[in-house]
Amino acid sequence: MNERVDGRKLRFQHRRGEVLAAATEHALEQGLDDLSLRKVAHTAGVSHATLVxxxxxxxxxxAEIVDRVLAETLAVRDLPQDDPLRALWRRATTDEGRRYVRLFIAITGRAMYGDPAVTEAVAASMRQRTELLAAGLVGYGCPEDQALSVATALLAGLRGLFVDLLTGTDEQRVHAAFExxxxxxxRRLAGWVASR
Amino acid sequence: MNERVDGRKLRFQHRRGEVLAAATEHALEQGLDDLSLRKVAHTAGVSHATLVxxxxxxxxxxAEIVDRVLAETLAVRDLPQDDPLRALWRRATTDEGRRYVRLFIAITGRAMYGDPAVTEAVAASMRQRTELLAAGLVGYGCPEDQALSVATALLAGLRGLFVDLLTGTDEQRVHAAFExxxxxxxRRLAGWVASR
Known part of the structure; x- marks a missing residue:
């Protein structure tokens, strides 16, 4: 972090991040149903005015909670470069990871039924996740004109397996399907590398 | 149909099927929230006693509605043998198909939050769907010890793409991901056939 930036702005951003973290924790525990600024303010220990x-x-x-949850569930940053998706899977299948995955699935469920704020936030966040994954795949040699399709199919598969995991499907079968x-x-990576 | 079976039993089964069809239509229109036997009886035009x-x-x-919706969305019967999954996708992406897909996603969402009746019905129905697809894959040459994993991953991918389709993701990208x-x-089928 650049220490020389304006101190007041730093504190402001710091505070904002803390409040968003508390609001996300609220959603992880309570879901998005009946979420209100007043309830979040209460949980986060800040005034309604601060939240506004x-x-x-x-x-x-x-929208910011949605983006944070999707990023937490699907981010490949901070993951080992040599095997990022297995690391993502391991993270998502811990007890803490499952809290995020559960809210993530609930959020996409709401988006499907057309809560406009959620729908727009999910669409924007999923597009960003997909584009980041596509860029990552290109880095591994995936042809650029295939990258978005491959990334979309891959994220769809991961999301489907997340649902399996949380609906009590035999876990061993879900892990085997992930593998x-x-x-x-x-195999595709090997093919892309070979054809470079 | 065997005409010689007991006529009363036939009428009974016929009537039962009609009532289930009407109840499913009710759920397709209204969702599973607040579904009650009385409301379904009203929509189906039968008495509460008949429903019971x-x-x-x-x-x-x-449970029967869940099984019917999952079967309707994921059944490969009645599909052309040479390209059943593309036919399934075409069926699911029509306006009528999307009604079923939407309820299917809503049902799995409820299963995740642990409505016990729904959870058990979804788990049983998904297991059956997966086993049917796995058996189909074995018919196409998939090694038996891989069939359940491949079927699970494939159904997960389809479900994920269904969600993409219904949450307003760019449709062309979703269709490309399906392809x-x-x-x-x-490619795997070709490999399985070649190694037989």
Missing amino acids: HHFATKDRLV DLIDQLE | HHFATKDRLV DLIDQLE
């Missing part, structure tokens, strides 16, 4: 100052509206706050998904991807 | 006679409890009726999924499967 940082996020303006409930829709804006929900099958990764095994197929690795 | 056929399905005993609301949980039992919901990528099928393209990969076809």
